[in-house]
Amino acid sequence: MSEAREIRLGVLGCGTVGTSFCQLIADQAEVIEARTGIRLRVVSVSVRDLAKPRAGVDASLLTTDSAALVSDPGVDLVVETMGGVEGTRELVLAALRAGKPVVTANKALLAAHGPELYAAADEANVDIGFEAAVAAGIPLIGPLRESLVGEDISRVMGILNGTTNYILSQMTEKGADYADALADAQALGYAEADPTADVEGHDAAAKASILATLAFGRSVLGDDVHTEGISKITAEDIDDADRRGFVIKLLGVVERFDDGSIGARVFPAMVPKLHPLAAVRDSFNAVFVEGVGIDQVMLYGRGAGGHPTAAMVVGDTVNAAMNLVAKTHRRVVNLGPAVVRPVEDIESAFFVSLEVADEPGVLAAIANEFGEHMVSISSMEQEDLESTARLLFITHHAVESNFRATLTGIEALPAVKSVGRVLRVIGS
Amino acid sequence: MSEAREIRLGVLGCGTVGTSFCQLIADQAEVIEARTGIRLRVVSVSVRDLAKPRAGVDASLLTTDSAALVSDPGVDLVVETMGGVEGTRELVLAALRAGKPVVTANKALLAAHGPELYAAADEANVDIGFEAAVAAGIPLIGPLRESLVGEDISRVMGILNGTTNYILSQMTEKGADYADALADAQALGYAEADPTADVEGHDAAAKASILATLAFGRSVLGDDVHTEGISKITAEDIDDADRRGFVIKLLGVVERFDDGSIGARVFPAMVPKLHPLAAVRDSFNAVFVEGVGIDQVMLYGRGAGGHPTAAMVVGDTVNAAMNLVAKTHRRVVNLGPAVVRPVEDIESAFFVSLEVADEPGVLAAIANEFGEHMVSISSMEQEDLESTARLLFITHHAVESNFRATLTGIEALPAVKSVGRVLRVIGS
Numbered sequence: 001m002s003e004a005r006e007i008r009l010g011v012l013g014c015g016t017v018g019t020s021f022c023q024l025i026a027d028q029a030e031v032i033e034a035r036t037g038i039r040l041r042v043v044s045v046s047v048r049d050l051a052k053p054r055a056g057v058d059a060s061l062l063t064t065d066s067a068a069l070v071s072d073p074g075v076d077l078v079v080e081t082m083g084g085v086e087g088t089r090e091l092v093l094a095a096l097r098a099g100k101p102v103v104t105a106n107k108a109l110l111a112a113h114g115p116e117l118y119a120a121a122d123e124a125n126v127d128i129g130f131e132a133a134v135a136a137g138i139p140l141i142g143p144l145r146e147s148l149v150g151e152d153i154s155r156v157m158g159i160l161n162g163t164t165n166y167i168l169s170q171m172t173e174k175g176a177d178y179a180d181a182l183a184d185a186q187a188l189g190y191a192e193a194d195p196t197a198d199v200e201g202h203d204a205a206a207k208a209s210i211l212a213t214l215a216f217g218r219s220v221l222g223d224d225v226h227t228e229g230i231s232k233i234t235a236e237d238i239d240d241a242d243r244r245g246f247v248i249k250l251l252g253v254v255e256r257f258d259d260g261s262i263g264a265r266v267f268p269a270m271v272p273k274l275h276p277l278a279a280v281r282d283s284f285n286a287v288f289v290e291g292v293g294i295d296q297v298m299l300y301g302r303g304a305g306g307h308p309t310a311a312m313v314v315g316d317t318v319n320a321a322m323n324l325v326a327k328t329h330r331r332v333v334n335l336g337p338a339v340v341r342p343v344e345d346i347e348s349a350f351f352v353s354l355e356v357a358d359e360p361g362v363l364a365a366i367a368n369e370f371g372e373h374m375v376s377i378s379s380m381e382q383e384d385l386e387s388t389a390r391l392l393f394i395t396h397h398a399v400e401s402n403f404r405a406t407l408t409g410i411e412a413l414p415a416v417k418s419v420g421r422v423l424r425v426i427g428s
Numbered sequence: 429m430s431e432a433r434e435i436r437l438g439v440l441g442c443g444t445v446g447t448s449f450c451q452l453i454a455d456q457a458e459v460i461e462a463r464t465g466i467r468l469r470v471v472s473v474s475v476r477d478l479a480k481p482r483a484g485v486d487a488s489l490l491t492t493d494s495a496a497l498v499s500d501p502g503v504d505l506v507v508e509t510m511g512g513v514e515g516t517r518e519l520v521l522a523a524l525r526a527g528k529p530v531v532t533a534n535k536a537l538l539a540a541h542g543p544e545l546y547a548a549a550d551e552a553n554v555d556i557g558f559e560a561a562v563a564a565g566i567p568l569i570g571p572l573r574e575s576l577v578g579e580d581i582s583r584v585m586g587i588l589n590g591t592t593n594y595i596l597s598q599m600t601e602k603g604a605d606y607a608d609a610l611a612d613a614q615a616l617g618y619a620e621a622d623p624t625a626d627v628e629g630h631d632a633a634a635k636a637s638i639l640a641t642l643a644f645g646r647s648v649l650g651d652d653v654h655t656e657g658i659s660k661i662t663a664e665d666i667d668d669a670d671r672r673g674f675v676i677k678l679l680g681v682v683e684r685f686d687d688g689s690i691g692a693r694v695f696p697a698m699v700p701k702l703h704p705l706a707a708v709r710d711s712f713n714a715v716f717v718e719g720v721g722i723d724q725v726m727l728y729g730r731g732a733g734g735h736p737t738a739a740m741v742v743g744d745t746v747n748a749a750m751n752l753v754a755k756t757h758r759r760v761v762n763l764g765p766a767v768v769r770p771v772e773d774i775e776s777a778f779f780v781s782l783e784v785a786d787e788p789g790v791l792a793a794i795a796n797e798f799g800e801h802m803v804s805i806s807s808m809e810q811e812d813l814e815s816t817a818r819l820l821f822i823t824h825h826a827v828e829s830n831f832r833a834t835l836t837g838i839e840a841l842p843a844v845k846s847v848g849r850v851l852r853v854i855g856s
Contacts, residue, residue: 024721028578035577035645035761131575137722139567139575146574147559147567149463150456150742217463276728279707293452293739294565297729300704301722311721314578326756333463 007321008043010075010100012066012091013082014054017105017132018045020310021081023056028314038321044069046082070095077321079313080104089113096120096128101320101329105132105309111206111222114213118332127329129316134207135160135285137308138301142315144214144289145330151291153215155255157426158287159280160207160266162303163191163198164230164250166283168268171238172247173281178233190283200229201250201266208252212264215289216256218338220264225252226343228267237421240353240392244381246270247278251426261341270351270425277427344401349378351394353420354410358389362415366391369409373402388417394425434467435749438503438528440494440519441510442475442482445533445560448738449509451484456742466749472497474510498523505749507741508532517541524548524556529748529757533560533737539634539650542641546760555757557744562635563588563713565736566729570743572642572717573758579719581643583683585854586715587708588635588694590731591619591626592658592678594711596696599666600675601709606661618711628657629678629694636680640692643717644684646766648692653680654771656695665849668781668820672809674698675706679854689769698779698853705855772829777806779822781848782838786817790843794819797837801830816845822853 009025011018022042033039045057046066054062063069070078070091078095082088085108092109095102097120104110110117110133121128131141135158144153159165163185170181182199185191197203205225212220230250241248249271255263271278276298280286285303290296302308323329356362363380370377375398383390395403411419437453439446450470461467473485474494482490491497498506498519506523510516513536520537523530525548532538538545538561549556559569563586572581587593591613598609610627613619625631633653640648658678669676677699683691699706704726708714713731718724730736751757784790791808798805803826811818823831839847 024578028580031580032578034763036759138725139571139727142575143567143570146747147570147740147743149746150452150460151739152456152459276707279704291739293735293742295730295733295736297566297727299567299725299727301725305723307721308723311579311719312575314721315575318577319574322758323756326754328751328754328756330750331464335462 005037005325006039006041007324008041008074008076009317010044010069010072010078011042012046012069012078012080014045014047014057014062015081016306017309017313018081019054019057020306021079021313024310024314026056032318036318036322038318038325040317040321044072044075066091067094071098075100077101077103077317077324079317080106081313085109085112092117093120096124096126099124099126101126101128101324103129103313103316103320105130105136105313107133107203107206107210111209114210115219115334118334121329122331125327125329127320127323128332129320130210131316132309132312134210135287135299135301135303136312137303137305138285138287138299139312140287140299141214143299144211145332148289148291148294151293153256153289153291155253155290156211156215156287157251157253159249159277159285160204160252160287160303161198161250162283162285163195164204165280165285166190167199168230168233168248168250169281171233171235172242175235177235178231199231201227204250204252204266208254208264208266211252212254212262212338213334214332215254216262216338217333217335218262219334219336220254220262220338220340224338224340225264225266230268233268237423240421241270244392245273246425247273248423249277257341261339263341263346265343265346267424270423272427275427344404345399347397347399349395349397349425350403351392351423351425352407354391354393355388355417355420356391357415357417358384358387359415363391365413365415366410369406369413370395373406373409374398375403375406433465433753434469435752436469436471436502436504437745438497438500438506439470439473440497440506440508442473442485442490443509444734445737445741446473446509447482447485448734449507449741452738452742454484460746464746464750466746466753468745468749472500472503494519495522499526503528505529505531505745505752507745508534509741513537513540520545521548524552524554527552527554529554529556529752531557531741531744531748533558533564533741535561535631535634535638539637542638543647543762546762549757550759553755553757555748555751556760557748558638559744560737560740562638563715563727563729563731564740565731565733566713566715566727567740568715568727569642571727573760576717576719576722579721581684581717581719583681583718584639584643584715585679585681587677587705587713588632588680588715588731589626589678590711590713591623592632593708593713594618595627596658596661596676596678597709599661599663600670603663605663606659627659629655632678632680632694636682636692636694639680640682640690640766641762642760643682644690644766645761645763646690647762647764648682648690648766648768652766652768653692653694658696661696665851668849669698672820673701674853675701676851677705685769689767691769691774693771693774695852698851700855703855772832773827775825775827777823777825777853778831779820779851779853780835782819783816783845783848784819785843785845786812786815787843791819793841793843794838797834797841798823801834801837802826803831803834
């Protein structure tokens with residue numbers, strides 16, 4: 001490190017985020033120096049194709065050798081914007097083990113190997129910054145690591161995926177079908193050609209695992225998260241929810257129970273229209289953090305995009321550089337693996353619609369099934385169809401396995417034609 | 429500092445926040461030690477009255493000598509929860525100059541002397557933490573100092589005072605008069621017997637000055653903030669706003685203009701019902717941060733209360749203790765005094781209601797006044813009364829002095845009976 005406290009940055013990858021990052025550093029270096037006494041300079045950028053033009057990035061800094069960039073003694077700090085998991089993990093580990101702080105926005109990497117990387121950073125006494133990995137444009141990771149370090153957090157819940165929130169918003173506001181809303185999201189570049197990672201909830205699950213690890217100090221990986229997507233949600237479901245005062249949102253929910261076990265789930269939920277999460281529209285993200293002291297805090301903003309992501313990567317880089325100069329770091333606390341509570345053992349309120357024969361005694365038989373499985377009904381509405389009736393139930397909180405057993409019992413009743421959509425209900 | 433990295437805390441004041449803080453430290457010390465390797469222990473608490481019982485605070489730690497607490501070599505870090513400005517300033521300065529980090533929730537102190545205290549902390553290479561001074565239960569100061577350190581912030585705007593938001597929410601939702609809503613807030617303990625600091629906007633102005641200093645790196649004091657309160661808002665104003673799709677909220681707005689000058693204002697504003705700030709009800713606070721990279725971020729939560737405030741004071745204490753151990757600190761950047769732009773020179777959209785004679789040519793004469801002063805009309809509605817008419821205008825953005833000159837011109841028109849409420853309009 002030079003006398004002038006210049007910190008030399010090596011950037012892995014130069015796509016949208018990497019390019020934005022290099023431009024932001026060039027634009028802001030003087031302001032950052034005035035604010036922190038540290039001069040940030042990009043000295044090396046690894047790319048796959050040297051020939052591709054990259055606006056605002058000096059071509060003489062480009063290299064195709066990522067491993068050499070990481071081990072270069074002329075690089076003090078590594079910014080990982082290349083994506084990917086397996087090869088990227090080795091590069092990040094090599095950087096950390098060489099005593100270089102790493103900043104990354106790579107949620108898939110952290111969902112698969114976060115605890116290993118956090119431990120490597122801690123061992124090397126350097127920072128690993130990942131503010132942009134979850135709800136990219138929202139300062140969320142920082143508050144969980146800093147301002148809320150004294151808080152006993154009980155639950156983190158939110159809209160963690162902008163693509164699905166855009167699709168659900170379109171379905172809610174324009175009455176669009178799922179397929180049309182998805183096509184619209186793809187046309188706008190919000191959704192990939194293969195939208196699986198977004199619409200089946202895997203992206204949100206990766207983020208939920210990172211939040212759980214951070215909030216509760218226990219390793220939760222992406223695979224630990226019970227994950228349901230939105231691809232089966234229909235315009236009729238949206239309409240059913242709307243007429244009862246709800247909207248449907250894809251939520252990530254991580255929580256700690258009294259016995260210390262941790263719940264980690266991603267699922268489409270019915271959210272009351274008056275709940276602040278119901279007002280989060282389009283591709284925005286929002287996250288609720290709940291704890292004993294703070295009660296509830298909500299953080300809201302852009303969940304993706306090159307600019308918001310790069311802005312947060314810059315913030316992490318500044319903080320990691322300051323800590324590098326001070327020869328200190330902020331540990332990601334990890335007290336060991338989490339005991340993850342299976343989804344069957346977690347309590348939720350549930351919505352279910354049933355189609356039943358319109359004859360006497362049906363409701364009593366159904367109510368009996370609820371009662372036998374200790375599931376208490378919060379509200380019921382009946383809609384008369386031609387020869388049948390639709391019954392729409394919302395339950396009080398019930399253990400999921402009991403609710404599923406109730407459904408099995410209900411399905412076996414002769415008067416029940418079909419069991420329709422089942423959705424969990426929050427905040428009612 | 430002991431081998432075990434025990435940090436000994438001296439607490440100035442033992443009211444609601446001080447008591448909650450001591451209890452939280454006792455409850456959380458083990459968790460904090462596991463997370464950070466630092467043991468926090470309260471070793472001294474200064475009070476006015478030794479005889480008063482304080483739940484959960486060891487009576488043997490109490491002292492009436494605040495100055496001795498601050499200079500005690502057995503105290504490593506000072507937590508200021510006593511309030512007050514002048515005597516408190518000297519104690520905080522003495523602590524900082526003795527190399528002890530200080531954590532405070534005292535917005536009045538920072539609005540009057542923040543830049544001096546930040547400089548003293550910087551000189552002593554220790555932290556001054558004040559997360560709880562603005563929007564107590566929301567992590568806001570931390571993100572501005574950390575995650576957003578790389579962001580070029582253009583505006584911070586929000587609901588910074590829970591008491592007035594409660595009063596306005598009651599007026600909006602229950603049609604209550606101002607006086608009744610205030611009495612209700614007083615009965616619930618949300619408003620003081622003398623509510624001036626809240627209802628006239630001084631509390632929000634203190635917080636706005638702290639946010640401006642932090643967001644723009646220039647000293648803005650409480651007295652620099654143009655301040656208007658809510659005590660003149662009537663049920664009719666709320667109703668006028670409601671029928672046009674707005675709610676009235678007391679906002680703090682700090683912004684940086686292209687010439688580097690800074691606007692700092694607190695005023696009751698018309699906010700569109702679809703704006704996220706419109707959904708912030710009761711005594712909650714919410715703050716928008718806007719910048720080039722992040723676009724918009726909103727942070728929402730409890731603005732006051734012993735528990736949320738104490739939780740944030742604990743977070744600051746942990747962070748300051750970690751930095752003390754690492755012999756580093758986070759500077760509050762200050763590039764010198766702000767050039768504060770006078771309110772007359774700032775652009776806003778305005779709402780105004782006029783009572784006019786119901787006769788031909790009136791509207792033309794009024795429109796002429798708007799035009800002459802370069803104020804463009806966004807919308808106009810007419811309500812017919814018995815012999816007169818009410819005209820309700822919303823303007824496009826206009827320089828405030830031009831709008832005021834327009835009103836002077838309009839008042840002089842013979843057909844104009846009276847100029848009613850004038851309110852700034854945001855986000856339309």
